[in-house]
Amino acid sequence: MSLDLTDVTLTYPDGETRLTALDHVTLSVAKGDLTAVVGPSGSGKSSLLAVAATLVTPETGAVDVDGVATAGMSRGALAALRRRAIGIVFQQPHLLPSLTAAEQLQVMATLDGRSPARAAGRARDLLDAVGLAAQAGRRPHQLSGGQRQRVNIARALMNDPVVLLVDEPTSALDQERGAAVVDLIGRLTRERGTATVLVTHDRDHLAAADRTVEMRDGRLRAVA
Numbered sequence: 001m002s003l004d005l006t007d008v009t010l011t012y013p014d015g016e017t018r019l020t021a022l023d024h025v026t027l028s029v030a031k032g033d034l035t036a037v038v039g040p041s042g043s044g045k046s047s048l049l050a051v052a053a054t055l056v057t058p059e060t061g062a063v064d065v066d067g068v069a070t071a072g073m074s075r076g077a078l079a080a081l082r083r084r085a086i087g088i089v090f091q092q093p094h095l096l097p098s099l100t101a102a103e104q105l106q107v108m109a110t111l112d113g114r115s116p117a118r119a120a121g122r123a124r125d126l127l128d129a130v131g132l133a134a135q136a137g138r139r140p141h142q143l144s145g146g147q148r149q150r151v152n153i154a155r156a157l158m159n160d161p162v163v164l165l166v167d168e169p170t171s172a173l174d175q176e177r178g179a180a181v182v183d184l185i186g187r188l189t190r191e192r193g194t195a196t197v198l199v200t201h202d203r204d205h206l207a208a209a210d211r212t213v214e215m216r217d218g219r220l221r222a223v224a
């Protein structure tokens with residue numbers, strides 16, 4: 001599939017012993033599918049995303065992205081794979097204060113060596129897809145929290161990733177805006193064919209997901 005974690009284990013040092021953050025976790029996500037990950041604080045959800053993003057290397061197990069086995073890859077090769085194949089939406093948008101919404105997106109593609117004209121076209125298309133065509137020229141302080149999160153999502157799609165990883169996108173939003181953001185992620189997942197993993201505390205937003213899994217003490221289980 002587009003994202004495959006197989007029997008992944010990750011531990012952190014914890015005094016004299018080690019704390020198991022991911023305990024033999026297996027998860028596969030297909031193109032166009034939205035998998036929601038729920039679970040209590042400290043259960044390992046962020047660790048799961050960090051491993052899926054290839055930002056952290058697990059001690060055992062395999063992480064395959066877009067059919068590419070990441071084990072043993074150099075840091076440079078991993079960074080190139082991340083740029084090409086993985087979009088990450090962090091909890092806080094981290095937009096650059098001096099750039100307009102369109103420029104926040106264009107910077108991504110320009111960093112990747114694409115032509116500015118193509119980048120501008122793609123940024124317009126994506127801002128339109130997240131309902132912000134009319135706000136393309138606004139800077140972050142001229143946008144609402146929900147709009148900033150939409151820019152964040154559009155930016156993560158700029159390089160047309162195969163895998164989209166989303167960490168608690170609704171934590172800074174009220175219920176209604178949070179639900180709209182999760183619905184948007186569901187729609188973009190289907191329209192753009194990404195394999196999407198969405199970490200959320202909020203079980204009210206799970207209707208947009210194709211499947212929900214739960215983390216407990218580093219173990220993953222399906223939710224009926």
Ligand SMILES: Nc1ncnc2c1ncn2[C@@H]1O[C@H](COP(=O)(O)OP(=O)(O)OP(=O)(O)O)[C@@H](O)[C@H]1O
Binds near residue numbers: 020021039042047
């Ligand atoms: N860098 C680290 N060093 C040591 N322990 C860590 C580190 N990062 C996370 N942990 C521990 O690993 C476990 C899993 O943490 P993780 O952040 O993945 O949980 P989480 O489910 O995302 O939590 P939350 O919902 O609160 O963000 C926790 O017990 C946490 O304290």
